[in-house]
Amino acid sequence: MEALDNLIIKLNRLPGVGIKSAQRLAFHILAMSDEDAQALAGSITEAKARVHYCPVCGNFTENELCSVCADQKRTSELICVVESARDVIFMERIHEFRGKYHVLGGVLSPMDGIGPDELRIKELLSRIENEGVKELILATNPDVEGEATASYLAKLIKPLGVRVSRIAHGIPIGGNLEYVDDVTLAKSIENRREM
């Protein structure tokens, strides 16, 4: 069945959707009412048509600026640099950060052909020049590429007279020494704080 197979293939290409899940989803969609299936297809088209990148920070928005950049009460003096627009949601959930964001749109990854020019670094430098930025928090993920990207940015931006900090690595709150991996445990010793 061509149309069904095609739907399964398309679903299978989504992240985290294996072939079994794609089959289950496809059969679920076929069993949906026509209205519900149309609403699902329509929500994809609609989101693609209406959502675009914020020209300032690179976050997703349906308006001219994203809600963070448009918020007059938030300061541009403190900018949190993240890999993707999704990370903004995670950071916003803690309701504590009152600065703004800058979405890189990825991390440095020479193997995949992603160098500094493929990320929104030029835009970051121009914000530092024009928005009176005093501190940059580098919140890329604590993996190889995320650390390399943070190091690269720190080396590039510290000479401009901006404070550059990195989010802390260590034992998660509520975590247990037994179940923490060795690298994190080593980091938690290295980054120990005097009490």
Added chain:
Amino acid sequence: MEALDNLIIKLNRLPGVGIKSAQRLAFHILAMSDEDAQALAGSITEAKARVHYCPVCGNFTENELCSVCADQKRTSELICVVESARDVIFMERIHEFRGKYHVLGGVLSPMDGIGPDELRIKELLSRIENEGVKELILATNPDVEGEATASYLAKLIKPLGVRVSRIAHGIPIGGNLEYVDDVTLAKSIENRREM
């Protein structure tokens, strides 16, 4: 962001897609090229428009009859009764069954208001009457509703002079007694075969 939230809500309603997965999928879709996103939405619309139920067995098809019912080499003397069209795919994968199928479209579940009239049982009786059916294999799932549905069908159909059988329950091949649940283990003793 209305369009993004709407997409996340719609994806979250799919089976096995939690709120975190729905978010990840939605952001992935936003990052897709316009063509790929359109192809995904289009494959949903297309599948819904072209795929329908086989009027004989209730399987999904894009033609008048499903591929199994249209296959002249397969016999109607042996009919395998399954819950859903997806189960037909699983059965077909073993390449051994040469009879036909009958898809019930669910299982008896009085709590959810699903009685015999909500399943394709009338259609099954009419096939038994008209297609020279000699044996019915009940392949509903081995859970409470699946067993109840199999019992109901056996009681209903055995008096019509048709052989009715149930798929075997027991230890999976390559399985290990240690990891098999108690009910399955008990079944494997109860259904033991002389060697």
